[in-house]
Amino acid sequence: MADFTKIVDGLYQINGSVNVFVLDDGENGVTIIDAGMPRSVNKIVDTVKAIGRTVGDVKYILVTHADIDHIGSLGSLVKATNATVIAGEKSKPYIESRQAPPHLPFFLKPIMWVLLKTMLSRVTVGQTATHGERLQIADGIRALSIPGHTPGNIGYFWERHKVLFVPDLLYVNDNKLGLMPSIITWNVKIAKDSVKQVMKYNPDYICVGHGKFIDVKAEPEQVKNLMASL
Numbered sequence: 001m002a003d004f005t006k007i008v009d010g011l012y013q014i015n016g017s018v019n020v021f022v023l024d025d026g027e028n029g030v031t032i033i034d035a036g037m038p039r040s041v042n043k044i045v046d047t048v049k050a051i052g053r054t055v056g057d058v059k060y061i062l063v064t065h066a067d068i069d070h071i072g073s074l075g076s077l078v079k080a081t082n083a084t085v086i087a088g089e090k091s092k093p094y095i096e097s098r099q100a101p102p103h104l105p106f107f108l109k110p111i112m113w114v115l116l117k118t119m120l121s122r123v124t125v126g127q128t129a130t131h132g133e134r135l136q137i138a139d140g141i142r143a144l145s146i147p148g149h150t151p152g153n154i155g156y157f158w159e160r161h162k163v164l165f166v167p168d169l170l171y172v173n174d175n176k177l178g179l180m181p182s183i184i185t186w187n188v189k190i191a192k193d194s195v196k197q198v199m200k201y202n203p204d205y206i207c208v209g210h211g212k213f214i215d216v217k218a219e220p221e222q223v224k225n226l227m228a229s230l
């Protein structure tokens with residue numbers, strides 16, 4: 001059963017321990033942002049169908065970073081949809097070689113190596129996104145370099161509804177928007193700088209990889225408290 005929440009017209013968050021976003025731009029097709037944990041392809045496909053679209057409508061899959069919980073079903077999703085994968089140029093080699101990007105504590109590295117090699121199918125990144133590039137998707141999605149959690153994180157800013165996607169630079173824990181824990185952060189100082197840069201876009205919605213999305217107009221204190229914490 002599909003379990004998702006509407007964020008704004010044409011945008012849905014698939015609920016789970018890690019979020020996947022489905023952006024429906026009518027005749028121009030469907031874009032998926034991040035590909036979730038391994039074995040979540042059915043959940044994603046069910047959501048696409050539940051909003052009245054078909055797998056053939058999915059044209060692009062935008063990837064924020066190469067962690068297993070964000071690209072776990074990327075290979076099977078490409079197989080199901082034939083969509084083009086877009087990712088940052090620094091994440092591309094990690095995605096294609098199925099290796100974790102730098103940021104994990106040493107004790108997690110061996111188990112992650114095994115999981116990546118056994119649970120993920122091979123995938124090719126069809127297009128790389130560079131900082132500031134405006135993707136011609138749904139009237140414009142800006143790719144933004146947001147290093148910190150990993151060196152190659154890319155955020156996306158959908159201009160039509162001022163939606164900022166920032167997995168896993170930020171997350172929402174205990175109903176509070178904040179930086180990801182430092183133990184799984186590549187560089188905390190760089191992460192803080194990325195937050196300051198990206199907030200200049202004044203998003204109306206902030207979508208994270210873990211936790212609920214933030215409706216900034218309804219909860220302005222979330223951004224205020226975040227900025228004060230940097």
Ligand SMILES: [Zn+2]
Pocket residue numbers: 065067070149168
């Ligand atoms: Zn991550």
